[in-house]
Amino acid sequence: MLNTATPITAPTLVRAMAANAAPVSTVDTTAHERASQHVADTLKLLSDQLALQRRVAHAGDVIYQAGERFSHLYILNAGFFKIVNLSPDGREQLVGLKFRGDWLGFDGIANGQYACDAVAMDTGEIWSVRYDALLAACAVRPQLLQVLHAAMSREIARDRDSLMSVCTLPADARVADFLRYWAESLAKRGLRADQITLRMTRAEIGNYLGMTLETVSRALSKLVREEVIVFLDKGRREVHIPDVGALSVFVQRCIAPAVTLQ
Amino acid sequence: MLNTATPITAPTLVRAMAANAAPVSTVDTTAHERASQHVADTLKLLSDQLALQRRVAHAGDVIYQAGERFSHLYILNAGFFKIVNLSPDGREQLVGLKFRGDWLGFDGIANGQYACDAVAMDTGEIWSVRYDALLAACAVRPQLLQVLHAAMSREIARDRDSLMSVCTLPADARVADFLRYWAESLAKRGLRADQITLRMTRAEIGNYLGMTLETVSRALSKLVREEVIVFLDKGRREVHIPDVGALSVFVQRCIAPAVTLQ
DNA sequence: CGCCACTTTGAATTAGCTCAAATTCCGTGG
DNA sequence: CCACGGAATTTGAGCTAATTCAAAGTGGCG
Numbered sequence: 001m002l003n004t005a006t007p008i009t010a011p012t013l014v015r016a017m018a019a020n021a022a023p024v025s026t027v028d029t030t031a032h033e034r035a036s037q038h039v040a041d042t043l044k045l046l047s048d049q050l051a052l053q054r055r056v057a058h059a060g061d062v063i064y065q066a067g068e069r070f071s072h073l074y075i076l077n078a079g080f081f082k083i084v085n086l087s088p089d090g091r092e093q094l095v096g097l098k099f100r101g102d103w104l105g106f107d108g109i110a111n112g113q114y115a116c117d118a119v120a121m122d123t124g125e126i127w128s129v130r131y132d133a134l135l136a137a138c139a140v141r142p143q144l145l146q147v148l149h150a151a152m153s154r155e156i157a158r159d160r161d162s163l164m165s166v167c168t169l170p171a172d173a174r175v176a177d178f179l180r181y182w183a184e185s186l187a188k189r190g191l192r193a194d195q196i197t198l199r200m201t202r203a204e205i206g207n208y209l210g211m212t213l214e215t216v217s218r219a220l221s222k223l224v225r226e227e228v229i230v231f232l233d234k235g236r237r238e239v240h241i242p243d244v245g246a247l248s249v250f251v252q253r254c255i256a257p258a259v260t261l262q
Numbered sequence: 263m264l265n266t267a268t269p270i271t272a273p274t275l276v277r278a279m280a281a282n283a284a285p286v287s288t289v290d291t292t293a294h295e296r297a298s299q300h301v302a303d304t305l306k307l308l309s310d311q312l313a314l315q316r317r318v319a320h321a322g323d324v325i326y327q328a329g330e331r332f333s334h335l336y337i338l339n340a341g342f343f344k345i346v347n348l349s350p351d352g353r354e355q356l357v358g359l360k361f362r363g364d365w366l367g368f369d370g371i372a373n374g375q376y377a378c379d380a381v382a383m384d385t386g387e388i389w390s391v392r393y394d395a396l397l398a399a400c401a402v403r404p405q406l407l408q409v410l411h412a413a414m415s416r417e418i419a420r421d422r423d424s425l426m427s428v429c430t431l432p433a434d435a436r437v438a439d440f441l442r443y444w445a446e447s448l449a450k451r452g453l454r455a456d457q458i459t460l461r462m463t464r465a466e467i468g469n470y471l472g473m474t475l476e477t478v479s480r481a482l483s484k485l486v487r488e489e490v491i492v493f494l495d496k497g498r499r500e501v502h503i504p505d506v507g508a509l510s511v512f513v514q515r516c517i518a519p520a521v522t523l524q
Numbered sequence: 525c526g527c528c529a530c531t532t533t534g535a536a537t538t539a540g541c542t543c544a545a546a547t548t549c550c551g552t553g554g
Numbered sequence: 555c556c557a558c559g560g561a562a563t564t565t566g567a568g569c570t571a572a573t574t575c576a577a578a579g580t581g582g583c584g
Contacts, residue, residue, distance in 0.1 A: 085422045089514060093426035107422070109415035116422065139401060152414045153371035159421035160347045160369070160378065164355035166428050167472035171572065201530065210429035212573060217532055235581060236531075252351060433540065464563065474541060479564055497549060498563070 036190025039101035042147050043077060043127070049137040049144060052127045057081075057120040059199075063104060066116050070108030072128045076100050079124010080199055084117040094208040096159070097182075100189050103151040105131075121199045166210045173254035174209045175219035179229065179239065180247040195232070196239045226250065298452025301363035304409055305339060305389070311399045311406060314389045319343075319382040321461075325366060328378050332370030334390045338362050341386010342461055346379040356470040358421070359444075362451050365413040367393075383461045428472045435516035436471045437481035441491065441501065442509040457494070458501045488512065 046052060054077070057063065063074055066086050076098055083096035083104070095116065098104060107115040109131070120126075138145040165177050179196065187193035198205070202213040202220075209216070220236070223229045228246045232238035241247065308314060316339070319325065325336055328348050338360055345358035345366070357378065360366060369377040371393070382388075400407040427439050441458065449455035460467070464475040464482075471478070482498070485491045490508045494500035503509065 083422075085426050087426060087430070089517070091426065091430045091517070093422075093429055095422040095425050106415050107419045110412045110419060111415075115419045135404065135407065138407075139404070142397065142401070145397065145400075145407075149414075150372045152411075152418070153368050153373075155418055156414070156421065157369045157372060157377045159418065159425065160345075160355075160357040163357050163421065163425050163428065164347050164349060164353065166425065167355055167469070168349070168353045202532095203530085207429070213531080214533085214574085215572060218572095221532075255351070255353070463561090475563080476542085476565085477540060479562095480540095483564075 033190060039189055042101060043075065045141070045144060045147060046075060046127065046129065049141050050129050050133060052129055054125060054127050057124050057126050059120055059122050061120040063118040063120065063126060064108070064114045065118075066114055068108075068114050070105070070112050070114055071130060072105060073131055073134060074104040074118070075127045075129070076102050076104065077125040077127055079126070080121045081124065082119050082121055082200070082204070084119060086116065092207070094204055095162075096155075097208070099185055100191075103148075103155070106152050106155060168255075169251065170254050171209075171211045171215045172219045172222055173251040174211065175205070175216060176223060176228065176247045176250045176254070178205065178209055179223075179241065180244060180251070183241055183244050183247070193244065194241050196241065198237045198239060223250065301451055304363060305337065307403070307406060307409060308337060308389065308391065311403050312391050312395055314391055316387060316389050319386050319388050321382055321384050323382040325380040325382065325388060326370070326376045327380075328376055330370075330376050332367070332374050332376055333392060334367060335393055335396060336366040336380070337389045337391070338364050338366065339387040339389055341388070342383045343386065344381050344383055344462070344466070346381060348378065354469070356466055357424075358417075359470070361447055362453075365410075365417070368414050368417060430517075431513065432516050433471075433473045433477045434481045434484055435513040436473065437467070437478060438485060438490065438509045438512045438516070440467065440471055441485075441503065442506060442513070445503055445506050445509070455506065456503050458503065460499045460501060485512065 052075075057079060063081065064072075078100055081098040081102075081104065082094055083098065085093045085095045087093075098118075104118045104126075105114065134144070134148070138148065161181075165174055169177060182196050183193040186196070200208075202216045206213045206216045220229070224231060228241075228250050230240040230242065232240050314337075319341060325343065326334075340362055343360040343364075343366065344356055345360065347355045347357045349355075360380075366380045366388075367376065396406070396410070400410065423443075427436055431439060444458050445455040448458070462470075464478045468475045468478045482491070486493060490503075490512050492502040492504065494502050
């Protein structure tokens with residue numbers, strides 16, 4: 001624990017955003033198409049009702065920064081982004097990862113200024129909407145308000161799950177659970193969930209999970225050793241997950257009271 | 263770390279809710295009255311526009327439970343409540359503490375059912391409002407929507423701060439920061455901030471902060487030894503904080519690179 | 525080809541955990 | 555009023571998971 005050591009601000013590699021946005025083309029298309037459709041519906045609802053501004057972001061681009069005056073909310077149409085919290089004394093903490101369909105900027109509503117940084121981890125497309133314009137549109141289209149609230153609600157629930165993971169799971173399990181959550185997120189968005197491109201360094205993963213980069217590395221090695229994951233590339237950033245269930249099993253084994261074999 | 267050991271569900275003592283809701287009567291009344299007024303304004307705005315249901319809750323009372331069908335949001339008028347997250351495998355995690363003016367139930371919006379338990383820690387008063395009625399009222403009174411969004415936004419920002427605290431601070435600093443945050447919360451609500459009644463067991467505090475109850479106890483003892491806090495009662499539940507700034511200094515000293523005295 | 529950032533792995537250290545025992549507190553009932 | 559019992563707390567001692575420090579390996583890019 002104690003993330004103070006390695007800074008996590010360094011940008012990562014630029015990858016084709018197609019990799020993140022490409023829908024799956026496997027047997028079980030219906031489920032994936034449904035999930036993908038949900039995101040598409042939301043995005044359509046927004047663009048029908050509002051003047052959305054669209055822009056492409058590249059790895060390292062800062063969407064908004066802590067302290068900046070709040071005015072817009074952002075919806076991710078493609079790409080992968082991180083949310084970094086900063087403390088007055090200089091600690092930095094990765095508090096969230098965002099995918100297609102996620103909203104950014106809620107933290108700014110309360111105080112009129114954003115409370116953290118939002119940074120692109122690879123190439124992606126961001127739609128931005130003025131908060132006041134959004135509220136006006138919500139008055140006309142109550143369904144829009146539902147979508148907005150659902151997004152905020154999901155964010156709250158997710159943040160709590162993160163806290164629970166950090167507080168109740170040992171390091172190895174936390175890494176496994178992180179991959180499980182990521183795979184699940186991809187599946188929910190209709191993307192292929194058996195393959196994850198870690199667009200973050202070990203230091204960033206460790207910061208997010210409350211452990212050192214060495215511990216992340218050791219945990220990943222252990223997951224490979226136990227054949228729960230497979231690295232597809234020499235760079236060890238392409239994770240293949242043969243069976244997502246195995247990740248859950250691994251987590252359970254970690255928290256199970258040490259088995260007295262015999 | 264790893265909270266699995268001691269369960270945190272046991273109810274605590276019933277205390278007069280006046281203790282929590284009583285405004286301060288010291289020199290600096292204006293600031294406190296302003297803070298207190300803000301909460302009062304919000305509550306008035308709500309009751310003017312909506313049919314609020316009010317009820318008194320006692321220590322241990324469950325306001326809502328994970329899995330229960332979502333229908334209402336709750337606003338605390340007095341008292342002190344905890345939010346407990348539950349995992350499918352039985353881990354439980356205290357993910358939030360709520361005071362007067364705070365809202366409960368946002369986690370239920372996204373999935374139509376609450377994602378965690380909300381439990382009273384002492385006697386308090388809760389106002390509940392049907393979510394759909396609230397939305398209808400927001401259409402009439404946009405200011406209400408602002409208040410609602412601000413509450414959700416604050417919750418998101420707070421959850422992130424919690425994660426940062428757990429991930430970046432050593433145990434002693436976490437306990438100090440917890441007290442600092444609590445004192446600050448009281449001050450924001452116009453209550454006296456130099457005195458905190460811990461209506462939680464060491465096990466609950468430890469669960470919330472991601473450490474064992476023994477570590478909490480040792481950290482508190484250290485804070486007493488360093489004269490950052492003083493216990494006012496034999497039960498060691500009434501904490502007096504002579505100077506809130508000293509808590510911040512203590513936190514900084516904990517994370518400062520070990521000073522080579524020489 | 526060489527540099528630089530990232531990653532892995534090992535070895536030693538330590539913060540925080542587990543286990544254990546003593547103490548205190550508080551409610552209850554005699 | 556006091557004795558009793560259970561729950562919570564404190565404190566000590568040893569242990570362990572995860573950290574720190576260190577070194578070697580690897581990959582990508584100019």
